[in-house]
Amino acid sequence: MGAIGLENGHSLTHSLWRSEQIRIGERQAAGAAGIQMYELMCRAGLAVFELARNRWPEAQHWWIFVGGGNNGGDGYVVARLARAAGIRVQLVQQGDAEALRGDAARARDQYRADGGAIESVGALQGQPDLVIDALLGIGLKGELRQEAKGIIHQINRLGAPVLAVDLPSGLCADTGRLLGGAVSASLTLTFVGLKPGLLTGQGRDVCGDILLADLGIQSHLGQVPVADLLQWDEWRQRLPRRRVSAHKGQVGRLLVLGGNRGMSGAIRLAGEAALRCGTGLVRLVSHRQHYRLLNMTRPELMTAWYPDFDHWTWAHALVIGPGMGQDAWGRSLWQASLTYSGPRVVDADGLHLLAHTGGGSEERGCWVLTPHPGEAASLLGCSVAEIEADRLTAVNRLREQYGAVVVLKGAGTLVADESGVSLCHYGNPGMASGGMGDLLSGIIGALLAQGMAAGQAARLGVCLHGRAGDLASTHGMVGMLASDLLPGIRRLINQVEEDDNKTVDH
Structure with a gap:
């Protein structure tokens, strides 16, 4: 597994939460911080876009895969920002783009209003310099559907670097189990708080480096963590120390x-x-x-x-x-x-x-x-x-x-x-x-x-x-x-x- 770090200077509290805690807690936290949920989605998309530009500045052709939930909405925000920056974007929606609801639909509409197109897998052309995985979010529990398996297989065969949005698609956020396959990411940018599945079990194989963007709301999360992340720099201070007069x-x-x-x-x-x-x-x-x-x-x-x-x-x-x-x-x-x-x-x-x-x-x-x-x-x-x-x-x-x-x-x-x-x-x-x-x-x-x-x-x-x-x-x-x-x-x-x-x- 790669490094664990911070993105955009946000605080990493070294706590871990299950996906349901994040789902409930982020709405409460956004409300406490006076932030609309769509604004939170835009912050997430911006964090992904800026990280991608910093990590792969030469990449000028991005393939972005989006799913049917808010994770897909994050992907639409990334695609809109990338096109505005002059990057060639090809975006593929798993499932029916017209079935999106709420904030994800709003992100789709804004992407389209700015001239963005939604393409089929078969229409993808050339070789991407970077892949953005925004297919499946932290709510995934059961086995992957065949369509998702096919897209994930294609992503893994490309050989291009992959930036996973929140977590690699196909990975269970709570357990670290692969649900029939998963995107093999070069880098994962996770939001709000760390999830156990990123750091244990098979999650270690597919996440690459892990960065956290708390989107400005982690301090308002209001949930009791299920675990904490051990830090050597903290724990080494507890090593036994000897008195000068000590004997065996x-x-x-x-x-x-x-x-x-x-x-x-x-x-x-x-x-x-x-x-x-x-x-x-x-x-x-x-x-x-x-x-x-x-x-x-x-x-x-x-x-x-x-x-x-x-x-x-x-x-x-x-x-x-x-x-x-x-x-x-x-x-x-x-x-x-x-x-x-x-x-x-x-x-x-x-x-x-x-x-x-x-x-x-x-x-x-x-x-x-x-x-x-x-x-x-x-x-x-x-x-x-x-x-x-x-x-x-x-x-x-x-x-x-x-x-x-x-x-x-x-x-x-x-x-x-x-x-x-x-x-x-x-x-x-x-x-x-x-x-x-x-x-x-x-x-x-x-x-x-x-x-x-x-x-x-x-x-x-x-x-x-x-x-x-x-x-x-x-x-x-x-x-x-x-x-x-x-x-x-x-x-x-x-x-x-x-x-x-x-x-x-x-």
Whole structure:
């Protein structure tokens, strides 16, 4: 996914709303701000036109595709402004242009009054320099109709840059699901407020860069956001800071449990990530087969083997699951760990065992569950497709059912606790490789061991993990390994200290 930013200097509040909230709220907000809805449509069209001119100043032949709702009305405004600027415009209306009503019809009529023509797909000539996608708006819920699928397919075959109006046509604004196909946009200019579907699930594949124009009304929206957007520059200020007199016993002791036969890599990655996050002492508790080998090239890690190990009170926090397996040994380790009452991260096989056994009856407010969609499906007893169809609903269901902080991993990772839901937009496709989740569990475990509350540790952890992935990707995404993130983790963890030193120096 590309960048997220601002358009025309409007304020980005880092909040996310569902489409129905935007639909209701924008009318209320426009009224509160003393703005007519048609004026709002004109502002939206102007924002798209100005962005297109700034981003693609050489483009002199625009194809504009409009639909039957207000999104189409925005497209008519763009077309009228483009023609007035001397740009060659060919506009295609999906469906019957005469069926438009309200503000969209008014925008159509003004476009025609200024000499604009409405053409059929078959009448399009040449090759456009730019495509404006104003086909389908945020109200789309069901599968695409055949006519819309055909137009979307044609847009995607053109090879021209595409600017999507509010969101790419075919994308569900609320869930990030593609409704039978979607326009693949180079840039999306969304209005009033961010929608979850732009930033999670398959939405990450089709939006390109994302900019927000609040049209001057977001401060009047009057709706409670469904989620907030995590920002590294804000969350890094909460990284644990050390006193000058600190010693290793005061900066966290972490147990990492797992590493069954042949699966020592996962626990090692989790442990090393925890060390790089500043945990004073990290002990890996694994299968006897390889516990002596785990720290051969990282002597700072301590090791032990289960069932010999039983010093649960030693730790300030624990991570359970990486490479643990679900055989008799893994199940025994899981049951033994339930005697520990402190904060814990449950990952990988630990999540499957939690789903099958229910775990203990203890309070899970200090637990962090970190499922990917497959593990989330196991926890909820549903299919992966159901999880991915509405990730926001899924993470809330997990939080309610298990009473823990939940990190639903994937494109647009979601974090849910009693305070609400947060979305992390950092990370990249290069992180689709083995061991990345083990790093995340170690990072969150390290923050818990250093005294952070579970919800804060989860949010800061996913930010740190995603940002480290983005740093590592500067050398290329294909072939990126989990261990490539470790130098970036250390660099990012120390940014606050560097900022403090700069402040002192000046």
